[in-house]
Amino acid sequence: VLQKLFIIISIVYCGLSAQANYATRYAIGPDTYTPLVFDDVVALLDQLPQKNLESLLAQLRQNEPAMFRDYVLMYRSRSLQGASFMNPRALLVGRNGHLVLSFNGHSSQPGYAQLEAMSYIPEQQRFEFREISFLNDSYQVSEANPQKCLNCHQSSSRKDVDPRPNWEPYNVWPGSYGSVGHISPVTYPHYKDNDRFNPELSQLKDLENLRMGEFLETNHRTHPRYQHLEPMVELRTGQSTRYFTASSGDLIPNSMPTRFTHAIIQTNLERLARLIRQSPIFETYKETLMGAIRCNHFFMPQNVYQWHQDNYLRGSENNFRAPFISNQGLYGGILSPSIPQSISFIFEPHGIDTTDWSTDFGTNGAFASNNRFGGPHNLTQDLREAMQKVWGRNDPLLTQNCQELAEVSFAKMEQLQLESFPTAQAPSADQLIQRCISCHAIDRFFMFNAPHIPFGEPWALAPQLQQEGYPRGTLKDEIIYRVGPHATITERMPADGYIPTPPEIEALKAYLEDAL
Ligand code: HEC
Numbered sequence: 352v353l354q355k356l357f358i359i360i361s362i363v364y365c366g367l368s369a370q371a372n373y374a375t376r377y378a379i380g381p382d383t384y385t386p387l388v389f390d391d392v393v394a395l396l397d398q399l400p401q402k403n404l405e406s407l408l409a410q411l412r413q414n415e416p417a418m419f420r421d422y423v424l425m426y427r428s429r430s431l432q433g434a435s436f437m438n439p440r441a442l443l444v445g446r447n448g449h450l451v452l453s454f455n456g457h458s459s460q461p462g463y464a465q466l467e468a469m470s471y472i473p474e475q476q477r478f479e480f481r482e483i484s485f486l487n488d489s490y491q492v493s494e495a496n497p498q499k500c501l502n503c504h505q506s507s508s509r510k511d512v513d514p515r516p517n518w519e520p521y522n523v524w525p526g527s528y529g530s531v532g533h534i535s536p537v538t539y540p541h542y543k544d545n546d547r548f549n550p551e552l553s554q555l556k557d558l559e560n561l562r563m564g565e566f567l568e569t570n571h572r573t574h575p576r577y578q579h580l581e582p583m584v585e586l587r588t589g590q591s592t593r594y595f596t597a598s599s600g601d602l603i604p605n606s607m608p609t610r611f612t613h614a615i616i617q618t619n620l621e622r623l624a625r626l627i628r629q630s631p632i633f634e635t636y637k638e639t640l641m642g643a644i645r646c647n648h649f650f651m652p653q654n655v656y657q658w659h660q661d662n663y664l665r666g667s668e669n670n671f672r673a674p675f676i677s678n679q680g681l682y683g684g685i686l687s688p689s690i691p692q693s694i695s696f697i698f699e700p701h702g703i704d705t706t707d708w709s710t711d712f713g714t715n716g717a718f719a720s721n722n723r724f725g726g727p728h729n730l731t732q733d734l735r736e737a738m739q740k741v742w743g744r745n746d747p748l749l750t751q752n753c754q755e756l757a758e759v760s761f762a763k764m765e766q767l768q769l770e771s772f773p774t775a776q777a778p779s780a781d782q783l784i785q786r787c788i789s790c791h792a793i794d795r796f797f798m799f800n801a802p803h804i805p806f807g808e809p810w811a812l813a814p815q816l817q818q819e820g821y822p823r824g825t826l827k828d829e830i831i832y833r834v835g836p837h838a839t840i841t842e843r844m845p846a847d848g849y850i851p852t853p854p855e856i857e858a859l860k861a862y863l864e865d866a867l
């Protein structure tokens with residue numbers, strides 16, 4: 352009876368809450384040990400008689416069992432590590448979310464010999480990436496943040512080193528078991544035109560459940576790596592099946608990626624708090640930004656608003672939110688931006704690329720139920736907590752009321768010499784197309800074996816773009832897929848390792864449209 356009641360509660364709960372059914376906060380658990388950091392992992396490995404990944408996992412399981420509880424399994428991955436339904440890429444997260452490890456399971460997969468690691472360093476609000484490579488019972492640890500990792504873990508426009516996790520915000524995670532476990536069928540149409548979900552979402556859920564069942568019966572139990580993962584419990588209700596690890600201690604079981612997402616989003620919000628503070632326009636705009644975030648108003652006169660509007664790139668905007676509502680609010684100023692809009696709208700016109708301030712990997716947060724910074728909780732509250740942690744609880748920006756923020760902000764904004772600011776350059780497709788040309792339209796066949804596509808000659812390109820017979824439809828469809836956020840590393844274009852920014856991709860799409 353209790354279990355039935357439990358199931359009913361969860362159904363009702365899922366049905367009602369648009370946001371998370373994430374009842375307990377992360378990091379509440381029975382464990383009393385200190386979570387491991389990356390150096391501990393290396394130290395453990397050092398002591399092992401057999402220096403291989405399998406023995407390391409067995410040892411880690413003893414030292415930090417929680418890591419083997421809050422894991423995510425990717426059956427399709429856009430990373431350096433291959434993945435399949437039977438040999439998924441496993442992502443393990445430590446109890447406080449400060450260490451994430453990943454591995455896969457078949458010797459034929461790229462990245463099989465590597466354990467990838469991401470550490471969060473709370474004192475600096477920074478992430479650090481490393482990989483441990485195993486070979487013949489010995490191992491090698493990479494330097495911190497090698498270029499190999501930065502290629503994907505920070506924006507290609509970034510000049511310094513400041514990587515971040517690649518993880519879609521709450522609540523759809525393409526390629527992971529449980530990927531659509533947190534959206535209700537009612538919202539399916541909303542995701543449908545959202546690029547190449549294949550198969551359809553409703554079938555995807557069934558497919559994942561079917562394959563998960565097979566995986567649990569086989570590799571999950573017996574595989575030298577996966578066997579260390581805590582067993583999954585299956586929760587079947589009328590329409591849906593959910594998998595979760597029993598000891599997670601959640602009141603209502605979350606599908607796997609939710610806990611993981613919470614951990615990732617929290618640490619990245621602390622990084623965001625630092626990035627905001629470090630930005631060159633912070634001193635000028637701090638009250639304006641906090642007015643937008645905390646009071647839901649742009650405390651700026653019309654001409655400044657207009658300047659921002661005109662120079663706004665829309666590269667990192669969330670696709671799904673309504674446009675700004677231009678209105679006079681209680682304290683004057685323009686009403687009611689969302690947090691991600693506030694951030695893009697204030698920083699991007701000044702040429703500050705905010706695409707890698709959030710964790711979405713090339714999607715602009717297109718799958719987010721709410722926004723590109725969002726986890727399973729309320730973003731306003733999460734961001735406030737992160738700012739309190741990083742800036743200090745008594746920072747005036749967090750304690751001033753809206754009236755005070757409005758007064759200071761208006762005073763500063765009215766004195767702004769906007770002409771003196773360099774404005775953001777809208778990206779053109781040129782540079783990206785030069786890359787395409789360098790392999791596809793110049794005779795470098797002997798080097799790259801790239802099929803001839805006349806990217807530099809719109810008149811010749813146009814008829815080809817409409818040709819059918821490519822895996823995703825026409826050549827145009829294939830191009831958009833290949834440069835887009837869903838392509839895996841073997842499919843991704845340009846094939847020279849460069850990851851285009853979302854505005855660059857938009858510019859390329861516009862170039863193709865123009866050619867047609
Ligand atoms: C080709 C792009 C790409 C490169 C290069 C890359 N990653 Fe990732 N990484 C991803 C993506 C995409 C994810 C999200 C999960 C997935 O799809 O498997 C990810 C996820 C991760 C995660 C899990 C935490 C998170 O960010 O979600 C770790 C840890 C990680 N990568 C480590 C590394 C390390 C270490 C390197 C360098 C050796 C590296 N990655 C290089 C694309 C990449």
Ligand code: HEC
Pocket residue numbers: 783784786787788789790791799800801802821826829830833834841842844845846847
């Ligand atoms: C470093 C060389 C290189 C660069 C740069 C490059 N490509 Fe490719 N591309 C290839 C190779 C090699 C193939 C064939 C292998 C494959 O299909 O992945 C290919 C295949 C393709 C295909 C599939 C064509 C077919 O006939 O199936 C498309 C579409 C494509 N590239 C688009 C692009 C676009 C768009 C760019 C620029 C943004 C680009 N490529 C840049 C090397 C490159």
